[in-house]
Amino acid sequence: MAPDRDVTELEIPPLDAGAREGARRRWSTLTKPEGSLGRLEELAERLAAMRGEARPRFRRKTIAVFVADHGVARQGVSAYPSSVTAAMLDNFLAGGSAINTLARVVGAETVFVDVGVDAEPRSESERFWVRRVARGTRDFSSESAMTRAEARRAVAVGAEVARATIDAGTDLLATGDMGIGNTAAASAILASLTGRPAAEVVGPGTGLDARGVARKAAVIDAALRARGLDASDPWSVLAGVGGFEIAAMAGAALAAAQRRVPVVIDGFIATVAALWAAAVQPRLVEYLVASHRSAEPGHRLALERLGLEPYLDLGLRLGEGTGAALQLVLCEAATRLLDEMATFEEAQVARRIRTS
Amino acid sequence: MAPDRDVTELEIPPLDAGAREGARRRWSTLTKPEGSLGRLEELAERLAAMRGEARPRFRRKTIAVFVADHGVARQGVSAYPSSVTAAMLDNFLAGGSAINTLARVVGAETVFVDVGVDAEPRSESERFWVRRVARGTRDFSSESAMTRAEARRAVAVGAEVARATIDAGTDLLATGDMGIGNTAAASAILASLTGRPAAEVVGPGTGLDARGVARKAAVIDAALRARGLDASDPWSVLAGVGGFEIAAMAGAALAAAQRRVPVVIDGFIATVAALWAAAVQPRLVEYLVASHRSAEPGHRLALERLGLEPYLDLGLRLGEGTGAALQLVLCEAATRLLDEMATFEEAQVARRIRTS
Numbered sequence A, B: 001m002a003p004d005r006d007v008t009e010l011e012i013p014p015l016d017a018g019a020r021e022g023a024r025r026r027w028s029t030l031t032k033p034e035g036s037l038g039r040l041e042e043l044a045e046r047l048a049a050m051r052g053e054a055r056p057r058f059r060r061k062t063i064a065v066f067v068a069d070h071g072v073a074r075q076g077v078s079a080y081p082s083s084v085t086a087a088m089l090d091n092f093l094a095g096g097s098a099i100n101t102l103a104r105v106v107g108a109e110t111v112f113v114d115v116g117v118d119a120e121p122r123s124e125s126e127r128f129w130v131r132r133v134a135r136g137t138r139d140f141s142s143e144s145a146m147t148r149a150e151a152r153r154a155v156a157v158g159a160e161v162a163r164a165t166i167d168a169g170t171d172l173l174a175t176g177d178m179g180i181g182n183t184a185a186a187s188a189i190l191a192s193l194t195g196r197p198a199a200e201v202v203g204p205g206t207g208l209d210a211r212g213v214a215r216k217a218a219v220i221d222a223a224l225r226a227r228g229l230d231a232s233d234p235w236s237v238l239a240g241v242g243g244f245e246i247a248a249m250a251g252a253a254l255a256a257a258q259r260r261v262p263v264v265i266d267g268f269i270a271t272v273a274a275l276w277a278a279a280v281q282p283r284l285v286e287y288l289v290a291s292h293r294s295a296e297p298g299h300r301l302a303l304e305r306l307g308l309e310p311y312l313d314l315g316l317r318l319g320e321g322t323g324a325a326l327q328l329v330l331c332e333a334a335t336r337l338l339d340e341m342a343t344f345e346e347a348q349v350a351r352r353i354r355t356s
Helices: A017-029 A039-051 A071-075 A083-094 A098-106 A148-167 A182-194 A210-227 A234-241 A244-258 A268-280 A282-287 A298-306 A322-340 B017-027 B039-051 B071-075 B083-094 B098-106 B148-167 B182-194 B210-227 B234-241 B244-258 B268-280 B282-287 B298-306 B322-340
Strands: A061-068 A109-116 A128-130 A172-178 A263-265 A288-290 B061-068 B109-116 B128-130 B172-178 B263-265 B288-290
Touching (some): A017 A039, A039 A282, A039 A288, A039 A322, A061 A083, A061 A148, A061 A322, A071 A182, A071 A210, A083 A172, A098 A109, A098 B322, A109 A148, A148 A234, A148 A244, A172 A268, A172 A322, A182 A210, A182 A234, A182 A244, A182 A268, A182 A298, A210 A234, A234 A244, A234 A268, A244 A282, A263 A268, A263 A322, A268 A282, A268 A288, A268 A298, A282 A288, A288 A298, B039 B288, B039 B322, B061 B098, B061 B148, B061 B244, B061 B322, B071 B182, B071 B210, B083 B109, B083 B172, B098 B109, B098 B322, B109 B148, B109 B244, B148 B172, B148 B234, B148 B244, B172 B322, B182 B210, B182 B298, B210 B234, B244 B263, B244 B268, B244 B282, B263 B268, B263 B322, B268 B282, B268 B288, B268 B298, B282 B288, B288 B298, B288 B322
Parallel strands (some): A061 A109, A061 A172, A172 A263, A263 A288, B109 B128, B172 B263, B263 B288
């Protein structure tokens, strides 16, 4: 169910400079030394600019996790078999995964989306959508991962999910992913968009050893040559070596930004999805909040290209939106500090003195 | 009301190696790639060893904030006047400060303790204790900040508060501080315990400019010479240049560790308090959880001496326990992931394959 107009063509509104300035001014009135909340202050100001309110509050935080399989997994580019994707989807739906736990810890909703798992479909529910483009992508080591039409459908799935979630009250969105083989797809997209050799962006993913990493790089380099991708045509890159869940995360981020909903991006895969989406709609970057620095080496490059600095550095490399879930707490902390703290006037606290 | 035996003399139990091993083994059975939760895994293992349970759960998290004034503030070592200490205490009690907000965000209780504010005492309540040693310390630039007996009383106050809080169900304790002038006291303790010149450990605190920082360092160096402190006698250091809230934080940490309750330390002041306490009872270190790396330069040295690596690096320099409050979420996330996630067996997820 693609919308009439493609999500990648809809305009993203500019940030609200007045709201940002209002937030900045309010910080200077609150009962704390100037600047003493460090990066939380700048975070709240950015969130204010995105929401168009000087004192934004988040009422509903949602983590959208997109799940799909990858034909390239047949090339031994993952430490786990493809069957794990469907098994982990069952685990998500049963509430047993890391992201289920973290959503409970941080008070966020979850929505899981099957964008193309290679298994019998599971029954839908309010928090589980089946929107399959196909049963996994094709193996990009021998053919294009998807057609351009499939890429557009996968992006539209993400947009559809984001819009429905926002219509239901979500005002802060985190994106996450699950899909055996998807660090290979993300590495291929990143190498293609940045012109770097695969060896520079490839890492162990869920746990490849050095030989496995080298094979993954070789598979990607060969595919980039064979598929004839053009970095100036992002759709050729996404269709050639992408993944359905990566495309959907990109669509979700674009749709959220169009509605002024901040997008908290997780680790390597989600960041590459955002990088792709920003190649299509550069203003998206203004609505992105980086969460953590993943152990996956390509993550650093993707963040640099987006000009984003993560807030957490915990050596996570799990995906599912786990780093983004933790970042939701920092977003809530930053905005609630800005909104709830007393001013110097209200608390009758003396302001700083000149001591030298 | 000091206990019969000094908290600094009571033994801290060794970590439970069996519980730690149980936690480590459980991580390897959970539905995620080995090691993919990064530092959260090691954090949960440490917390398991402290609690003596392979799957610890925290039922009640408390942030204890100790408040006191400093005679040395008269020497222009702070950007704010001493009157701000009492005003901020009122702000804490009215719920308008940063730590009040963060406690609400992370679902923690708070307890505020007046260990020696230089103002008319405020009325006590369940979450506000008045346990004044004196109305502020004496100015350590001209005399000893406190007597040894006062130092022992302030340490005992912290222990009393920690024990009462633990008796009421607290199983995870964070310590924080408020006291105009207390970065000067903490810097003096740190310089004394480490033998470093004040210039190496002193920073802007709540916002001194370069001239103010230089004056603060000169005041401290002169005091360290004049007071004749002996690093091998930690009580001489605490009495000579310390603060009541610093002593109380040290006592609280020791009492908590004696009861196997992990202690989450905040920024520079709380870390120096812990460093002092570890000089008295070295095993305390095993029960400490660092939270964030403060912008105050001496914090790095204090953490290094304790052998602790913080989890957050957000440029905070507010005190009050604000960084520790955020760290409570990571402690809860780590232990709930360990406890709540499904195992590979439960979720019927295939384990990793050998791919090379």
